[in-house]
Each structure stands twice: as structure tokens, then as C-alpha cells.
Amino acid sequence: MPQYDKETIALQWRNLQAGKPVDSQSIRTDILVSWKHSKNLGIDAHKGLHHKGDGDALLKRSAELVSVAQPFMEVINEIIAGSGFRIDCIDHEGFFLCSCGDPTLLKESEYNGFVTGCDVSIEAIGTNAAGLSLSLKKPVQVFGPEHYNINLHNLNCSATPIYTPDSELVGILNILSYDTPQNRQTLGLTTSIAKAIENQLALTRTVTSLKVSNSELNTIMEYLPQGVIALNKLGEVDRYNKKALEMLSIPQKSGIDQRKNQLKKNLSALDLSRELRRQKEKEHTIAVGSRKKSFVVNAHSIENGERTLVMLEDTGRIMSLSAVQSNRTSYTFNDITGRCAGIIKAKELATMVAPTDSSVLLVGESGTGKELFAQAIHASSCRSNNPFVAINCGAIPADIIESELFGYEPGAFTGAREAGKAGRLETASGGTLFLDEVEAMPLSFQVKLLRAFSSKSMVRVGGVNEIPLDLRIISASKVDLIEEANQGRFREDLYYRIATFPILIPPLNKRGGDIRLLAKQFLKQLSAEYLRSDIYADNDFFEALQSYPWRGNVRELRNTIERAVVIGLDQQQLTPAQLPQSLKEYWISGKLRQHAKTTLNHHPTDKKSLLKIAEDTTIAMVLEEEKGNISRSAKRLGIARSTLYQKIETSDQILSVVKSDT
Incomplete structure (x- = not known):
């Protein structure tokens, strides 16, 4: 089966729409056959989703399926809450019946047309997971541009058929996500839920017969x-x-x-x-x-x-089965780009420790890619098929962190669920627990966490029974935890428990040529995401990027590149004009400093004032960049053309630039 490559698939999709040859080696056979079938049906790949108005009739027709499926969907939804997934029940003809998921995600997907009565059959919108699953009568996953309709290219979907005891295909169980990746475990989850629904259908029919x-x-x-x-x-x-x-x-x-x-x-x-x-x-x-x-x-x-x-x-x-939330590792060491000594060293250490169960502490500024490293370590470990549970310690309020991580028994506190709840540690058992921003962990809770790690067991809030834990701990911090311990803000004993193997991830401004390398990688990814042929950038664009300090590190660089691509969607080549004003000013300021320094080095006895040197340097630099064009230079400098002529005539430094360009 061809490996999923979003960029390649998007290119083949465009070829199909343009009537050009499609490379069958880079597209899964089921997808390619469905694409061609959709095109032969004359389906408009840019049309919005179909919608049937009589949702009540559809629900009435499939009342048995809905009554059985909905409770299972709600149980799973509670387990995977906040993971970026939506669970849908679809009837045997491809019409949406009922859904559950994060309220924000539901609102967004409903805005895009995924409501009761929406027709997602192959005949309506072309290749998609639910329609293909109905057609092939087997579990199916469809990612991004594998969808025939362009409006679905930002979706990932996993769908599995649901059968009655008489082997009649009665519907589809579908998991949909936008930004959140999906993997084989996601499809396994849909298959397991579908099987549970089938079993319940069998039982219900037996009881009512x-x-x-x-x-x-x-x-x-x-x-x-x-x-x-x-x-x-x-x-x-x-x-x-x-x-x-x-x-x-x-x-x-x-x-x-x-x-x-x-x-x-x-x-x-x-x-x-x-x-x-x-x-x-x-x-x-x-x-x-x-x-x-x-x-x-x-x-x-x-x-x-x-x-x-x-x-x-x-x-x-x-x-x-909640691997859909807890096994969301999307990155391996192949996804970590960089040639600088610091990043190569970090990758070597991470690769070395990955097969072991040693606790790892990733230290680096915000945005340097600590979670990427954590996921890569998990993906290369013997626990890769088990949960990867990521917890942002700074995002959980101090008053609920214990119940979130340890879970609680029924009636443990006011507002607790009637049946209690398993905590994140319990969910992660058997796999990897990733503690991001571990320095934000409340000091009062650190001793309890240390005991759980040391004893390899925990007790739910309000409980008395020890629950065994089998965890690999990976932590991340953007500060020096030893210094935090010296200041009394972090327990030293917990530090030594989680920092068996510390790895330093260098900030972007210490990675030199990696900035250009990463920028080109992001341009390539965004070209595919926005269904564009490869987007390029001129040398000034990259020089401006390399001059910037990047306080937000790789995350800020990626956002800056995406902004430039969006602003320059109608252009094939990006220039500094598409960069934020603050970045451009930083780049220009740096160039001016370098020009001024060069001038002073060449004319150490020059009696001109520093202000005059700076002015002449600025004018000379702009004229040089504009290849001596007076009108464009004057406009950039914010002065009249006549004023610019006067300054040229009174400065040998500026005059030499003009003569060299003529």
C-alpha cells in the first residue's frame, strides 16, 4: 500500500481534476478507483455538502440503530473528550443520523454541513470514508486530499460498517477530525464500537422477540x-x-x-x-x-x-480503546529536521534512550519542539502500541489537578460523576506519560506525584485501594529545574526521579542554517496544504528570517511562514514584503548596523557625525537595493526626489553607489 503523503496525494488529486494522468503507485487502489468512479458520475468536486430536509423521517426510519448506537457513542465521547474528534452514526444509505463530540468541533462541523440528513454517499459527494465503507462493506480510513470533494481536504475520517444479526448492513460508525491525526488505532476504535453496537442490536432483538x-x-x-x-x-x-x-x-x-x-x-x-x-x-x-x-x-x-x-x-x-486520544503520536525522529550540532546531539541522545524505560527530561524554550521529541521517543519504544498521554501541567488549575491525574471514586466531592472517573495516570498505564511544562506543577502536589512514580501505584481521590501503574515518564521544562529547586519552587527529589536522562533542545536562534532548512520544509508542507504548486522565496526572504531572534522558536517560524503564504497566495515567490513589519524592521536595522560598521572601518578618521554616517549609510543601502532607481528609493526613504538628488551630490559614499549602478 502506498505510504500516505499529503503533498503527493494533493498533486494527484489536482491532476485528476485537470484530466491529467494520475500516478497509481502513489495512491491507494481503493481511493483511486473511487476517485475515477466519482469523476465518471460527474460529481462536482467543489460543491458544498448535500442536505436532506426531512431529518425526522430519517431518524424514525433508523430508530433502532440510533437508540442502540447513541449510548455507546456518548460513553466513548466522554473518554476522549477534548481530543479533537467527532463520532457519527450514519445510516445504510449514507445519511447522517446523530453525532457527539466536543461542542466547538460539533459547531464547526455542523457549519460545514455535517448535520442530521447530510448525504455523504459516494453518489452525493464522491470519495469519503463513510461512503467508501458503505460501498466496500469494510472498515475504511480516508485522509485529507484523498477525499474527492475539496471541502473535505482538511478532514481525517475512519469508518466501519454496522450489521444486524441477519448480516444486513444497517449503518456506519464514523470518527471525524480536522487537525487531529488518525492512525490504525482510530480505525480499531471504530471497529470495536461498531462490534459493540452489533452485539447490543442482537441482544435487543432477542429480548424483544x-x-x-x-x-x-x-x-x-x-x-x-x-x-x-x-x-x-x-x-x-x-x-x-x-x-x-x-x-x-x-x-x-x-x-x-x-x-x-x-x-x-x-x-x-x-x-x-x-x-x-x-x-x-x-x-x-x-x-x-x-x-x-x-x-x-x-x-x-x-x-x-x-x-x-x-x-x-x-x-x-x-x-x-481510547487510544484515539492517548495514542496520538504523529511524529518520529524522521520528522525532526536540523543539521546544527545541538539538534543532532539531541536526536542522538533521544534515539539512544528511546528503547529503554528511563525517565527523560526535555529542556528547551517554548516552541523548540519538546513534544515532537517526546512523541518520537514513544514511537521508537517498545510501548509504541500503548497509550501516549500528554498533560500540560500549566493548563490544569491547581485545585483539580489531583482529580485529573489520579481520578476519583464516586461521591469523592461535590459535582463528581456518579460512577467516578479514571485519571490520566491510570489511562496512560502501559504506555508513556508526557508531563509538559512540568515546572508549573503545584508544589503541594509534587510529593504525591513522586510517591506514585516511586511506588508505581496510586490511589484515586476518595479511594483507599492501590491501583498499579506501569508508566514511562517523559517530562518537559522551559526553565532550569535545578535552579527552581534551589529557589524552593520545585522538589529536588522529584527532579532526580524524572531527570534520569536530560536532553537539551537548542533554541532556534542558536541553530544557524536550520532556519532556512525549516522554512523551506514549511513552504513545501503549506504548498500541499493550500493545494498550490511549490511556493518559493527569494534570498532576501530567507536572510530576513535568519536575522530575527525568534523568541517563539520553531512554532513562531512556522506561523510566520504560514502568514506569508496566505498573504502571498497569488504569488509564486515570496519576498520580505509578506513578512510581519516587526521582522522586516529588525532585518533592515541589522543591515544598517552592518553597513554603518563597514563604513566606520573603512573611514576611521572621517569627521562626519555619527548621525550623518547613519543617514548616508541608509540612503546608500536603499539605492543599492533599488539598483540606483531614484523614484523607488525616494519613496522608500520617505523623501522627495529633489532632496535625494541633493544628498547624493553632497556625499561621496552615496555617489559611489549610484555610479556603480549606472
Whole structure:
């Protein structure tokens, strides 16, 4: 399969639209076939998304799918909150039914047309993940310009079909993101959710079908992936499956009465009232041995209320699928560009430590690429298939940082979720925990974090049971933590715990020629992003960039390049004119200083005042840049042409420049 290369794919997409040959070696076969099919259908690749007005009719037609899928979507959405993803349920014809996700993301995507009734079939908008998944009847991912419609080129999508127990394709489960990358784990998540929805559809249809015999019911229960417990009208345990015993850690070798009593005891925490029996997919915490475990509980009242079926789904398994948020590593060491000694040394050290479990401390100014290094280390480690959880310690308020990182038990504080919540450390277990801006960690919390790292275990807020942790710690700081420790603002013992392997990342203004190298790389990336042929820049553009101190480092450079590209969208070559005024002034000021220094070195006994030297130097520099053109030079200097002529005649320094250009 061709490796995904956004720039190459965007070029092939433009070739297709222009009727030019498309390189089949650089495009995935399914995508290329779908592109050609879309073009043969005469689909307008620039048209907005289709929309069917009768959303209510569509929801009514797919009421069973929506009722089953929505609770699963909401559970997953709560786990991946803030990760930049939207989860959609789409019917068998390609019409959007329901969605959930971050409110800001939902608002943006709805503005772009992704609302109930939106038609995303191949016949409507061409190649896209949901439409292709419906067509091919298999899980599909479509990235950026692989979409046929240009309005979708900023999207990444993963889609998986949903089938009924009769193997009828009933819909699609889709995960959509704008800036957030997607990977195989994202597709795995959609597949897992789709499978859970299929299982629930099967169970729902079984429960609502005609009565079955006891032996048939027992057989069905044993094959269900959920733990199932049947209660009689008195609330006594009547039947159960092996999965329920396994989930609740009840030995199958114990006596039948013991098993039923233990099941009843485990369920005593649930309010199996008539009100609950009308609800679906509620999260509850049940005591299992010395620990509390979180389950998604679904209760069905059947046989006119004579019996209740209680289904248990382990939320720990669902949380393990949250790799969409916690496994978002997008960078490897190949993505770290630079030839200066400092960056080469940093890459060598990071590559050396990556295969180990040693704690790494990345030290560098803001914007130098510390998270890029952290992701590359994780991607090269034996934990690469496990979670990568990034935490910005400076972004979490001090009063909630403990509950965010350690999680909490039910009722731990006012406003806590009924079933409690797993913390970031628990989610990251088995993988890598990245603590960005670790210097901002509240001093009062540092001792608790140190204990968790040292003991490799933690206790949720309001809990008493130790939860084991298996973490690789990578931290990042933009200040000297030893100095912070000397000032009493950071615990010295925590520093030595997280800084087994410190790596210094140099600031951009210490990287010399890397500025030009990075600028060219960003220009190439942005050319593809804005669907342009390669955008170039003149030498003055790069010289201006290299003269600037770059307090915001690589992040500021990237933003500056993007601004220049946007301003110069109608131009093939960028010049300093597209750069911010402050940067241009810094560049010009530097050139003036150099010119003045050169003049003073050549004329050490010159009796002209420093002010006159500076003026003549400025005029000479502008005339030289404008190749002696008086009109353009006068305009840049902000003086009249006659005034410029007078100054030329009275200065040998300026006159020599004019003569050399004529």
C-alpha cells in the first residue's frame, strides 16, 4: 500500500481534476478507483455538502440503530473528550443520523454541513470514508486530499460498517477530525464500537422477540459478549452467564448458591428500580473483591415485568480503546529536521534512550519542539502500541489537578460523576506519560506525584485501594529545574526521579542554517496544504528570517511562514514584503548596523557625525537595493526626489553607489 503523503496525494488529486494522468503507485487502489468512479458520475468536486430536509423521517426510519448506537457513542465521547474528534452514526444509505463530540468541533462541523440528513454517499459527494465503507462493506480510513470533494481536504475520517444479526448492513460508525491525526488505532476504535453496537442490536432483538425456552435462553446468554444476569420479579438471581462471573471475579467452581449470593451482593449497589429499567447504558461502580470496578449497565424489563435482564460491560475495556486520544503520536525522529550540532546531539541522545524505560527530561524554550521529541521517543519504544498521554501541567488549575491525574471514586466531592472517573495516570498505564511544562506543577502536589512514580501505584481521590501503574515518564521544562529547586519552587527529589536522562533542545536562534532548512520544509508542507504548486522565496526572504531572534522558536517560524503564504497566495515567490513589519524592521536595522560598521572601518578618521554616517549609510543601502532607481528609493526613504538628488551630490559614499549602478 502506498505510504500516505499529503503533498503527493494533493498533486494527484489536482491532476485528476485537470484530466491529467494520475500516478497509481502513489495512491491507494481503493481511493483511486473511487476517485475515477466519482469523476465518471460527474460529481462536482467543489460543491458544498448535500442536505436532506426531512431529518425526522430519517431518524424514525433508523430508530433502532440510533437508540442502540447513541449510548455507546456518548460513553466513548466522554473518554476522549477534548481530543479533537467527532463520532457519527450514519445510516445504510449514507445519511447522517446523530453525532457527539466536543461542542466547538460539533459547531464547526455542523457549519460545514455535517448535520442530521447530510448525504455523504459516494453518489452525493464522491470519495469519503463513510461512503467508501458503505460501498466496500469494510472498515475504511480516508485522509485529507484523498477525499474527492475539496471541502473535505482538511478532514481525517475512519469508518466501519454496522450489521444486524441477519448480516444486513444497517449503518456506519464514523470518527471525524480536522487537525487531529488518525492512525490504525482510530480505525480499531471504530471497529470495536461498531462490534459493540452489533452485539447490543442482537441482544435487543432477542429480548424483544417471542419468548424462548429456558435452554435457548441459556445458550444465547453464554454467547453474548456482555455479562448477563437474569433476575426474577422478587429481585433474586435466576440465571447468569460465565462472562458475568468472570467480570465480577466469582469462581465458577463455587457452589451455585454461593455464586447467586455473590452476584446479588455485587448488584446490591445498583438501583434496579422501575425507573432504571427504562434507562440504557448507565455507568455504575460495583465492588469486586478489594477493588471497585466501573461498568456500563443496561437493564431490560421483560415478560411484562416478570423478569429483568441486567447486562454488564467493563468500562476498562472501553477505556483501553481510547487510544484515539492517548495514542496520538504523529511524529518520529524522521520528522525532526536540523543539521546544527545541538539538534543532532539531541536526536542522538533521544534515539539512544528511546528503547529503554528511563525517565527523560526535555529542556528547551517554548516552541523548540519538546513534544515532537517526546512523541518520537514513544514511537521508537517498545510501548509504541500503548497509550501516549500528554498533560500540560500549566493548563490544569491547581485545585483539580489531583482529580485529573489520579481520578476519583464516586461521591469523592461535590459535582463528581456518579460512577467516578479514571485519571490520566491510570489511562496512560502501559504506555508513556508526557508531563509538559512540568515546572508549573503545584508544589503541594509534587510529593504525591513522586510517591506514585516511586511506588508505581496510586490511589484515586476518595479511594483507599492501590491501583498499579506501569508508566514511562517523559517530562518537559522551559526553565532550569535545578535552579527552581534551589529557589524552593520545585522538589529536588522529584527532579532526580524524572531527570534520569536530560536532553537539551537548542533554541532556534542558536541553530544557524536550520532556519532556512525549516522554512523551506514549511513552504513545501503549506504548498500541499493550500493545494498550490511549490511556493518559493527569494534570498532576501530567507536572510530576513535568519536575522530575527525568534523568541517563539520553531512554532513562531512556522506561523510566520504560514502568514506569508496566505498573504502571498497569488504569488509564486515570496519576498520580505509578506513578512510581519516587526521582522522586516529588525532585518533592515541589522543591515544598517552592518553597513554603518563597514563604513566606520573603512573611514576611521572621517569627521562626519555619527548621525550623518547613519543617514548616508541608509540612503546608500536603499539605492543599492533599488539598483540606483531614484523614484523607488525616494519613496522608500520617505523623501522627495529633489532632496535625494541633493544628498547624493553632497556625499561621496552615496555617489559611489549610484555610479556603480549606472
